[in-house]
Amino acid sequence: MVLPLIKISALACLVIHNEDNSALLSDEEIEDNAVIIMIGGYDTSSILLTFLIRLLANEPSIYAAIVQEKEEIAKARPWGASHMDDLNKMKYTWRVAMETLRITPHGFCSFRRVLKDIEFGGCPIPKRWQVVWAASMTHMDETIFPNPSKIDPTRFEQQAPVTCCLVAFRRPRMCPRYEFARIETLALLGDLVHM
Template structure:
């Protein structure tokens, strides 16, 4: 299931399950000519790191192989990280892997609209909801 998990991780890198979270500035921060005062809330977004070429080469392409090696700490954060890591992370991982296993081994499926456009408002989402045809595999 190693490759399956790489595919799942790459999917979550491109379409993270969380948009981001707020953090509190513990010191004054100078950024691009602006000062963020100590105590202010700062919004961090997963897209800011998941799509950054500093952390992921060719970030707009789907490449599960990028997870063959470990990634830089705090560069891949679909469930947060550090002491604020989502408590359900391991359960979510298990659910994803079991779900993918059963869909792949027991069902055939196809996209109803293979060339469906992705709209971004503010998050990427299939414009028609990505309907699929699904039917059991015959033995």
């Protein structure tokens, strides 16, 4: 199983040192970041995997494409290569995960503070007001995602502009847990389709 490697990789990134061998982060900062990574992913990854399993059960062609991708990666694996290398090659599988996040976002809504006076839909919104946005409203917007009710992992073959509108990980700043969630999801999904 790849999960022990994931934990080691995440921790290795936190304990990186400068060229003069001084730590970039203090022990307390490393501990805080490790806890945030683990707690932050508790619900989000399990929700994503739940909806992915449902999607694969309902979409046999997508399931078959994931199995085929996994088999091709395994056949092409050089002797001694790590399973982490395999995860980086699971491009289609991650597109399916992104499409699952688009259709069933794990966060219903979020609040943001308005940075400057704006007008939206003819309504003035003053600076410093709190606004709420719903991810599903963006994810199902036909001007951003054509035919939004259709399950189409190929939407995510191009990185821009569509992925900037996927609220799951990309907001004004990238989610710090993005890479961990990607590896965790691909590792578990890879094990599930292998069974």
